[in-house]
Amino acid sequence: MNVLLTPPIAFxxxxxxxxxxxxxxxxxxxExxxxxxxxxxxxxGEKAPTNTAAPGxxxxxxxxxxxxxxxxxxxxLATGNLSSSSILYLAGLVLGLVALILG
Structure with missing residues (x-):
């Protein structure tokens, strides 16, 4: 029965x-x-717009x-331990997200 559950046979x-x-x-x-x-x-009931909403x-x-x-x-952060370097990493992460949001 285990043979039927192998991926090639099941496929x-x-x-x-x-x-x-x-x-x-x-x-x-x-038909x-x-x-x-x-x-x-x-x-x-409305006509669909003909222009693209977000090109690219x-x-x-x-x-x-x-x-x-x-x-x-x-x-x-979750796989590491709590230390001063993780706080610096978190600050860099927040700074990167703010830079990404602000453009």
Whole structure:
């Protein structure tokens, strides 16, 4: 029974099972009819804006750096002991976050 739980064997068992479930779902689904109302954007009856809200990846990178600094910084602080160097590290972490927020 443990052989069935090894990843390669389980993968080979699950692939036909997933294909069977997918084919069954396609057989039960109704036929698709092209309708412009079904593929248009809907936002409570309003037309969707045509301009991009945030062009580029700059806002994403700002948020990603913020969370990376917080998570990695707290991980380093949590795995160390409480000493004067950890307080200096925490001050540098806060200074880095303030610099990131202020731009």
């Amino acid at each position: 080979l068992i699950y692939i036909p099972l997933i294909l069977l479930i997918s084919l069954l779902g396609k057989a039960l689904a109704p 698709h009819k092209a309708d412009p109302a079904k593929i248009s954007l809907y936002s409570s 990846y700059a806002p994403f990178f700002l948020v990603a750096f913020f969370f990376a600094i917080i998570h990695l910084g707290i991980l380093v």
